[in-house]
Amino acid sequence: MRSALITGITGQDGAYLAKFLLDKGYQVHGMVRRGSTLPFERIADLTDQITLHQGDLLDQMALNRLIETVGPTEVYNLAAQSFVPTSFDQPILTGEVTALGVTRILEAIRTVDANIRFYQASSSEMFGKVLEEPQTEKTPFWPRSPYGVSKMYGHWMTVNYRESYNMFACSGILFNHESPLRGIEFVTRKISYAVARIAQGLQNELRLGNLDAERDWGFAGDYVEAMWLMLQAEKPDDYVVSTGKKHTVREFAQLAFERSGLDWEKYVIVDEKFYRPADVNTLCGDPAKAKQELGWQPKVSFEQLVHMMVDEDLKRVKAEQKLKQEQL
Incomplete structure (x- = not known):
């Protein structure tokens, strides 16, 4: 049985991805930060089917132990400080979690088992002050927030580990994707x-x-399929995921x-x-590459x-x- 570890499993994308992978027959593990209360509302109907582990993107040793304990075939990094306005108020925390957190996970995978396939949740916010329209995988980045800058760091670190260590590491440059599970602050x-x-x-x-x-708004339930398809491809690459x-x-x-x-x-x-x-x-993406190479299509x-x-x-x-x- 294939197994997947999802960071940020209690978020919108984590909930949809967990359900998607369970339907595919995966054994699903999720990383959650320790707290006096844990936000399980989005995955309440899945808690008896998934295994949750405490962890934090700020703790390198804990990530190493988590990867070693779970032994996943795939890791999906969806965890981040993801609310753009908050990134202006907390730019250092955003950088520690959203940027360096990616490096810590990549390093944990490289150290424990470099054969694990890795998905990084990149963002259209990296394009920021757009230099062309629509935006493609080759459009230069010009982020306009600490969140966008941090996502760009994580994106290029994923590319760097792929090229330096021959790891199967992909980034999905997802444009805005919403659902009834979206946080009330968005x-x-x-x-x-x-x-x-x-x-x-x-x-x-x-x-x-x-x-x-x-x-460019799409449905989160459609977009998690694109994440999975990236890790099923013959070779790792980066893809824009959007409606166009x-x-x-x-x-x-x-x-x-x-x-x-x-x-x-x-x-x-x-x-x-x-x-x-x-x-x-x-922001408006061109999903042509994802459609042609992955066979992905937005449905909603x-x-x-x-x-x-x-x-x-x-x-x-x-x-x-x-x-x-x-x-x-």
Whole structure:
């Protein structure tokens, strides 16, 4: 039986990837940081099928022991300080985790078993101030946040270990991918959750930053398949994973409010406190290489994604209200 170790398994991508690999017959292990409470909400229905281990991207020896104990055939590094605005407030921590954390995992694999196949979660934020459109695997990077800079370091370190030690190490340059499991702090989920609450009369407005920012949004459930396909290829390489279509934050908000029969302009307020010190205005990827070499295709459209997120948040909000009424 093939086995996989997923760092960041409690996050959005980790939850979808764990389910995907279980369906493929894998033995799935996940690394979680120790805490007084552990965020298992996204993988609650999988905890009896996966094995969780405590670990931290800041601890080299612990990573070495984890790789040796689990003995995985594949490692997926999804762990990171991944919220871009926080990276401006905590740039050093972001660098330690999102940049150097990648090196520590690569070094652990090289030391314990260099035959393990490794996937690194790179990001479209590395393109930042884009130099061409759409962005491909050959587009130069110009990151505009500590998060983007850290991801670029991890990306090139993955390339370096592949070339220096002949390791099977791949980077997926994933563009924005969302789902009902997305964290509430991210703009897409912030919108869908606010729409649900407004529709239920629980709040009156939604404050957002740059409505003209353009992103290439896809469904996280589609994108984890691309991660797996990269590690099944004959040779390791790096791939852009995207839909090839871009939409503004304004479009996302408009579709989300329309799903609940609401006029977005009556509720959305632009608030400059949500602007970044250095913003990324537009991102749009070209997934041609992933389609041609991996046979990967995104299945969920932008409109389907927005509707899915709003529908699920409406269910959540109604369930929360019902619970509160029962507790009265």
